[in-house]
Amino acid sequence: MKIITTLIILVISTTGFAQTNTFKKIINPAAVVQKLNTASKNTKTIDSDFKQFKHLDILENDIESTGHFSFRATDKVRWEYLQPYSYLIVMNGSNMWINDGSKTKKYDTKSNQMFKEINDLMVGMLQGKILKSDKFTVEFFENKKHILAKLKPKFGEMQEFLSEMQLFFDKKDYTVAKIKMLENSEDYTLIEFYNRKMNVDLPNSKFIVK
Amino acid sequence: MDKNYKHSDLTKKIIAAVIFLLFFQSCVISEFKPVSKTYDYKKILSETGKSYVYRTRIHLYDNNFSGLIVIKRQEKGHRIVFLNEIGMKFFDIELLPDSYKIHHIFKPMNKKMLIKLLVSDFNFILLNDIKSENKILQEKKSEEFALKPKIVKDIYYFDKNSLLPTKAFKYSVFRKNTFLNYKNYKDVIPQKITIKHKNIKFAMELNFIK
Numbered sequence: 001m002k003i004i005t006t007l008i009i010l011v012i013s014t015t016g017f018a019q020t021n022t023f024k025k026i027i028n029p030a031a032v033v034q035k036l037n038t039a040s041k042n043t044k045t046i047d048s049d050f051k052q053f054k055h056l057d058i059l060e061n062d063i064e065s066t067g068h069f070s071f072r073a074t075d076k077v078r079w080e081y082l083q084p085y086s087y088l089i090v091m092n093g094s095n096m097w098i099n100d101g102s103k104t105k106k107y108d109t110k111s112n113q114m115f116k117e118i119n120d121l122m123v124g125m126l127q128g129k130i131l132k133s134d135k136f137t138v139e140f141f142e143n144k145k146h147i148l149a150k151l152k153p154k155f156g157e158m159q160e161f162l163s164e165m166q167l168f169f170d171k172k173d174y175t176v177a178k179i180k181m182l183e184n185s186e187d188y189t190l191i192e193f194y195n196r197k198m199n200v201d202l203p204n205s206k207f208i209v210k
Numbered sequence: 211m212d213k214n215y216k217h218s219d220l221t222k223k224i225i226a227a228v229i230f231l232l233f234f235q236s237c238v239i240s241e242f243k244p245v246s247k248t249y250d251y252k253k254i255l256s257e258t259g260k261s262y263v264y265r266t267r268i269h270l271y272d273n274n275f276s277g278l279i280v281i282k283r284q285e286k287g288h289r290i291v292f293l294n295e296i297g298m299k300f301f302d303i304e305l306l307p308d309s310y311k312i313h314h315i316f317k318p319m320n321k322k323m324l325i326k327l328l329v330s331d332f333n334f335i336l337l338n339d340i341k342s343e344n345k346i347l348q349e350k351k352s353e354e355f356a357l358k359p360k361i362v363k364d365i366y367y368f369d370k371n372s373l374l375p376t377k378a379f380k381y382s383v384f385r386k387n388t389f390l391n392y393k394n395y396k397d398v399i400p401q402k403i404t405i406k407h408k409n410i411k412f413a414m415e416l417n418f419i420k
Contacts, residue, residue, distance in 0.1 A: 054297050058282050058289050063420075065295070079296075084419050086264045087276070087295040100267065100276035100295075138314050160317060161298050181297065185314065189297030 023141035023148050031210055032140055033131060034178055039174035040128035046071040046175070048196040052081075057186040058083055069193065071126050076207040079122070090209050091119050097209035117157065125167060125176060136165070159184075173198070244347060249355055251368045253337045254375060254392065254400060256283050262399065264416035266292065270324070271411045275300070279416055280338075287311075290332050305333055327412060331405055334390060339364060339373060374398060380410065 005095055048069045053062040067081040081087040082128055090098040096107040096119060109116040124130035135158065136151040147169040153159050167178040178192045211290055255262050261282040268275040277294040293299045303325070310329045319325075337406040338357050347365075348355045354367040354376060363381040368374060368397045374395055380388035387408045394401035396418075403416040 048314075052297065054278075054293065056280060056291060058291070059280065063263055063278065071323070085278075085295065089296070100274075101265075102267075103274075105274075177333055183299060185302075187299065 021143055023143050023146075026140040026142055026147075029140035032142070035167060035174050036128050036131065036147070036149075039169075040126070040201075043126075043175060044073050045202045046126065046196065046198060047200050047202060048193045051192045051194065051210050053186050053190040053192075055186075055190065062190075070202050070206055072202050072207065075123055076202075077119075077122050077126070078206050088209070089118075090207055091122065092207045099209065104208075125179065130167075142171075146177065147171060147174070213259070225373060249357075249368065249370070249373060251355075251357060251366075251373050251375070252398060253340075254398065255281050255288075255336060257289055258283050263419045266417075267415045268292075269411065269413045278419070281332075288332065288336055288338070290328075301328070303328065303332075305329065305336070305338060307338075325393070327410075331388075331414065333381065334364065334378065334388065335403060335405060337366065340366065372398075374400075 004142075016057055016202045025059075030192040041046045046069070050067055050069050052065045052067070054065075055062045065080070065081050065085065066083045066171050067087075070076075070078040075091065075093050077089070077091040081091040086099075086101045087155045088097070088104075090097040091109070093168070095111075096109050098107070121130065124133060130136065130151065131149060134154060135152075136153055139150045141148040141150065141171050149169070151165040151167070153165075160180055161183065164181070164182040167176055168178040168180070169175060170177040175196065175198065176193065179190055180190045180192065182188045215418045219385065258371075259282075260278055264281070266275075266277055266279040268277075273295070275292075277292055277300065280289075280291040280293075282289045282291075284304070287304060288386045289302070289304050298316075299314055300316045300319055302315070304311040304313060308335065310325075312325065315325070340357065346355075347358050352367075353370055355370055357366045358364070359366075364378060366378040367376050369376050372395065375392050377392065378390040379386045380390075385408070388405065389408070390403070390405045392400035392403055400420060401418045404414070406413040
């Protein structure tokens with residue numbers, strides 16, 4: 001009898017969990033898009049820690065890395081990996097610096113198509129501009145906690161790396177809580193943001209590498 | 211007359227080249243003497259099902275790539291995946307006993323010469339060209355013993371105590387053209403692997419993460 005009760009409780013709780021986490025398609029996303037746009041307009045800065053999980057189908061465990069992320073509207077991004085390796089990307093307008101742990105290299109995104117794509121993608125995600133981009137088709141879903149935007153690249157270059165990008169917006173403040181980038185295989189990259197602080201002062205020096 | 215002269219000139223050149231080759235080969239071999247006992251040398255990163263992640267820097271002519279190399283020993287061979295720090299996959303190659311399979315390769319890297327080089331280098335690093343019938347030689351006055359595969363012009367050096375590889379060379383006709391080093395072993399895992407080519411501007415440095 002005890003076993004049956006336990007099983008019933010387990011099934012109920014699992015179903016309950018699944019229901020709160022299952023995403024349903026938003027048929028008319030205009031209101032959601034409006035909220036996301038307002039939130040991104042009101043977000044002048046973001047300062048957050050992040051955890052990255054690289055899932056490769058051949059690996060038993062994901063490759064985990066952690067770091068710190070800063071954004072200042074409209075076009076300044078600092079993306080810094082701290083563990084288990086150090087790697088830094090700073091974007092400031094058309095300037096981009098990459099430090100691979102030993103050397104810093106400066107790029108002009110105007111003359112480097114690949115870096116321009118990365119720059120546009122990152123800034124676009126944070127400002128919500130990506131949701132209006134003609135490079136992706138977008139669909140919206142929701143569950144209790146998140147709005148999920150599924151973006152599928154329309155063109156070849158992006159499709160090489162991404163089959164789909166999923167942006168999870170927190171329903172509390174409509175800011176990006178996690179990003180999942182799916183590849184054509186079963187592999188993906190998941191980035192989760194935590195300790196998020198909005199509209200705090202971020203000095204210029206954070207977005208320049210000397 | 212002219213034709214005969216050319217013919218004999220060519221023959222002389224061929225004979226000179228053969229003599230040089232034989233001399234060169236005997237010079238390489240004379241550095242060694244046969245081992246007095248059988249050394250049960252070890253291959254590295256070869257535990258089936260286990261994966262190894264290395265922070266990697268690749269220098270190819272004037273291009274530098276940094277990222278993570280994942281090496282996984284599978285039943286039939288090794289899977290080698292190279293991704294950058296933010297998770298973008300550059301290549302995913304499976305090394306098989308006498309061939310290889312490309313699961314994914316970033317378009318700008320999809321060059322026959324580069325793929326051949328990567329396959330050859332990883333087979334070299336993983337000692338995949340050493341078969342059991344290979345001739346074993348011992349280096350004179352050294353703490354290491356050396357092993358020379360029969361067909362390929364490679365020489366591997368092993369530590370006599372740990373029986374793990376410490377360095378290796380690939381020879382072209384005239385000189386050593388590829389230098390491979392295994393450093394800072396922890397258990398049976400080299401914490402650092404470097405490989406450098408002399409005839410092409412190609413080098414890799416792998417630092418163990420997990």
